[in-house]
Amino acid sequence: MQLIQINAHTWVIQGGANIGVISYEGRCLIIDSGMDKDVGREILQHVKKLGLTPSALLITHAHADHFGGADYLVRQTGLKVYATRVEAAVMSGPILEPLYLFSGAQPPRELQHKFLLAKPCSVDTILVGNEKILDQIPLQILSLPGHSSEQVGVAFADTLFAGDAFLTPAILDKHRIPFYSDVQAGLTTLNTLKRQTSSFKHIVAGHGEIYTAEQQANRAIDYTIERLESILKDVLNALADGTPRTTADVLSAVATSQGATINALSQYVLYQTTVQSALSTLYASGELQPIFQDNQLRWQRVGKA
Ligand SMILES: [Zn+2]
Known part of the structure; x- marks a missing residue:
């Protein structure tokens, strides 16, 4: 170290x-x-x-x-x-x-x-x-x-x-789907943080390089925002045809779209948490609803049934 x-x-x-x-x-x-x-x-x-x-x-x-x-x-x-x-x-x-x-x-x-x-x-x-x-x-x-x-x-x-709160672009590219237990709260935090970086000379994320300029830090924050928004979009796309799908199916579609290959249990459950929080976010905003079919929990786009 x-x-x-x-x-x-x-x-x-x-x-x-x-x-x-x-x-x-x-x-x-x-x-x-x-x-x-x-x-x-x-x-x-x-x-x-x-x-x-x-x-x-x-x-x-x-x-x-x-x-x-x-x-x-x-x-x-x-x-x-x-x-x-x-x-x-x-x-x-x-x-x-x-x-x-x-x-x-x-x-x-x-x-x-x-x-x-x-x-x-x-x-x-x-x-x-x-x-x-x-x-x-x-x-x-x-x-x-x-x-x-x-x-x-x-x-x-x-x-x-x-x-x-935000991850550096190198780490985001490596992990593909960043871990967020609350995507919506994460986006709010990131947008607030972006307005605060100009007050600091040094911005230290939890991992990776230390930023010494507001622009560098904001680039990393913007990239994290982009990734979270693209995950929300992938979830909506996976359900775009109106067919209700299980969380596992949505996770599979998001992972493929984000360029991830899942081959370990820890990786699966970490990705699953982020995708579940995206589902939860979109349910809260009225874009999705949970339905039950064949003893499965499935997610459906509201207004697409
Ligand atoms: Zn952490």
Whole structure:
């Protein structure tokens, strides 16, 4: 992992995920903790080299690759952990992540690897998502729902840590269908974020390159918006002839259209979540309706029956 200095008070430790480090009047806030103990150890090594003692850890959202190292950091330093309510629930009961991905049923072992199932970590302080101070550090917590239901970001001075609110084009091209538990909330978050990037000199996404210009960040945000909108369009196209289709059929059509090839259970359930949230979004906006045929749940375009 590589330590990148942003300014006199801010660093990013770049690895599988981007870890933020903020130092302010003797306090030191870490943003996200990477996937596991090994990442936690590397974070501590870097922070110690800077002569800092971590006092707080903020988890942007409870995906294993963002909070898996939290337990190690707490044990080693006793730092205080902050997260929003739903994310905190998953952190203290991490089986919830593979469990919700498998519709609440006992998840098969393929869904219980460290990318989806992290070590538990309890949260000391539940965030509302609009705090202006955390661990005595003046900052702004931003509510960024969509990728995860109660995801937050952090604005500190000229730097914005955006969690996984948007993904870089390289990552989007690799994953084809980005993970969103709420496509509609995600689009609202992205459009709001786009109007805020001009206030920052550094924009740090949860993974990938750090943006130092509003235009670069907005290009990535626009690309994420485009991908989500194209998924919504693919769902409508899959149902365009008026024939009611199952979620599985819609998922298959969307994946093909997005250029994805599904060959693993984890990939299937991650894509399925995004497609289900697209179905849910289009149902809420009155464009689709669920119907039941042959003991199957099928989706139908409204007005096309
Ligand atoms: Zn994530």
